[in-house]
Amino acid sequence: MEFFEAISAKFNYWIYVIIMMIGLYAMIAKNNMVKKLIGMSIFQTAIILFYVSIGVKDGATIPILYHDQVHAGHHHDDHGDDAHHGSTDHHDTSHGGDHETDEFGYPTRHAPDVHIDGDGFANPLVHVLMLTAIVVGVSTLGVGLAITQKLHREFGTIEENEIHDLIKSGK
Amino acid sequence: MKSLALISVVITGWLLLSAVGDFPYWGDPNSPANSYRLSQHFVTETFHETAVPNMVTAVLADYRGYDTMFETVVIFTAGIAIISILRVFRSDDQVASGQTVYEKRPDLIVDTTCRLMIPIIQLFALYVIAHGHHSPGGGFQGGVIFGASFILIALSRDLQAAHKWVPENRVLNLAGIGILIYAGFGLVAMFLGQNFLDYAILHKVMPATPIEARYHSMLGVEIGVAFTVTAIMYSIYSNLVSKGTMKEGL
Numbered sequence: 001m002e003f004f005e006a007i008s009a010k011f012n013y014w015i016y017v018i019i020m021m022i023g024l025y026a027m028i029a030k031n032n033m034v035k036k037l038i039g040m041s042i043f044q045t046a047i048i049l050f051y052v053s054i055g056v057k058d059g060a061t062i063p064i065l066y067h068d069q070v071h072a073g074h075h076h077d078d079h080g081d082d083a084h085h086g087s088t089d090h091h092d093t094s095h096g097g098d099h100e101t102d103e104f105g106y107p108t109r110h111a112p113d114v115h116i117d118g119d120g121f122a123n124p125l126v127h128v129l130m131l132t133a134i135v136v137g138v139s140t141l142g143v144g145l146a147i148t149q150k151l152h153r154e155f156g157t158i159e160e161n162e163i164h165d166l167i168k169s170g171k
Numbered sequence: 172m173k174s175l176a177l178i179s180v181v182i183t184g185w186l187l188l189s190a191v192g193d194f195p196y197w198g199d200p201n202s203p204a205n206s207y208r209l210s211q212h213f214v215t216e217t218f219h220e221t222a223v224p225n226m227v228t229a230v231l232a233d234y235r236g237y238d239t240m241f242e243t244v245v246i247f248t249a250g251i252a253i254i255s256i257l258r259v260f261r262s263d264d265q266v267a268s269g270q271t272v273y274e275k276r277p278d279l280i281v282d283t284t285c286r287l288m289i290p291i292i293q294l295f296a297l298y299v300i301a302h303g304h305h306s307p308g309g310g311f312q313g314g315v316i317f318g319a320s321f322i323l324i325a326l327s328r329d330l331q332a333a334h335k336w337v338p339e340n341r342v343l344n345l346a347g348i349g350i351l352i353y354a355g356f357g358l359v360a361m362f363l364g365q366n367f368l369d370y371a372i373l374h375k376v377m378p379a380t381p382i383e384a385r386y387h388s389m390l391g392v393e394i395g396v397a398f399t400v401t402a403i404m405y406s407i408y409s410n411l412v413s414k415g416t417m418k419e420g421l
């Protein structure tokens with residue numbers, strides 16, 4: 001019973017490992033080059049799922065600010081102190097009033113009155129990493145398919161063992 | 172062979188599963204990845220520092236600009252690799268491209284549907300690229316959608332029809348221009364006396380405050396990424412389906 005509780009508490013990692021191992025098995029055991037590439041894609045999918053699940057927070061939303069928060073920033077720029085009195089929270093004191101400017105007169109912080117809850121949004125870093133990983137995965141898959149097609153043009157087959165035999169018999 | 176593969180896979184899987192106990196629980200806000208101050212900084216400070224509501228776009232194009240630039244170079248390199256692996260230049264290439272090798276009327280329903288859909292797909296792709304600051308989207312996603320519209324032309328009619336819009340040399344030019352746009356933003360920042368890809372200094376050459384300069388520069392580099400991704404996605408497709416001859420697709 002303890003064993004099943006240990007699984008159910010972290011079932012997501014078990015699923016990623018199983019998906020990843022399916023991909024790894026396909027890459028090792030399959031003779032067909034295209035099936036190997038499918039295995040590679042399954043493997044990548046498991047990694048992507050794993051990363052994205054790390055960024056999940058309970059009760060958090062996607063890492064994009066609410067329209068109200070973005071709008072509040074603009075609203076404040078238009079009306080100056082009116083909006084400021086509406087939100088005299090503790091966070092305002094932390095950076096010593098709004099409209100801080102650098103030596104050239106430019107604001108150092110955009111919309112300093114907007115308070116963003118650090119736990120209210122999912123971790124954006126893992127999303128960025130996986131966003132690029134997906135596109136690079138497509139590119140590597142394309143290169144793999146191109147090499148497979150070239151092999152088919154040279155040997156007339158995409159079965160690994162047949163290609164091995166042809167190379168041996170050719171020499 | 173298969174049993175050997177199965178044994179090694181089972182052993183690897185067992186090793187990975189034995190580490191599961193150390194991983195954080197699902198949705199734990201205090202897990203190392205979520206509570207580390209870099210991630211917290213990206214969540215709480217991105218809007219104040221760059222005025223971009225979509226944190227993913229801001230981290231992608233600004234904080235991790237180097238990474239994204241070289242990811243784009245990776246895609247470009249993949250496209251070049253596929254062309255150099257597959258592309259064949261036959262001696263009858265000139266003759267074949269001058270005249271249509273085969274006259275095939277496209278299917279009426281498929282042709283009409285794609286005619287209606289392709290402009291909408293392309294418009295949506297432009298929206299995804301341009302609106303990546305405020306909603307899920309950006310150069311990679313929009314570029315893939317835009318490339319898909321060209322692939323749809325090639326699928327619904329034939330490869331030559333798509334080549335009217337995206338001939339091979341134009342595809343490669345677009346891919347290169349995309350990276351040059353991206354690197355150009357970095358170089359301009361460098362010539363103005365800041366670090367490579369530090370967009371805030373670009374307020375000197377655009378009518379904006381430093382924060383707004385970061386905001387607008389991100390759109391610029393996303394457009395560069397979109398150019399490259401569009402071109403390479405179509406290049407991968409057209410080379411694979413025509414077996415490198417660029418004459419006849421599926």
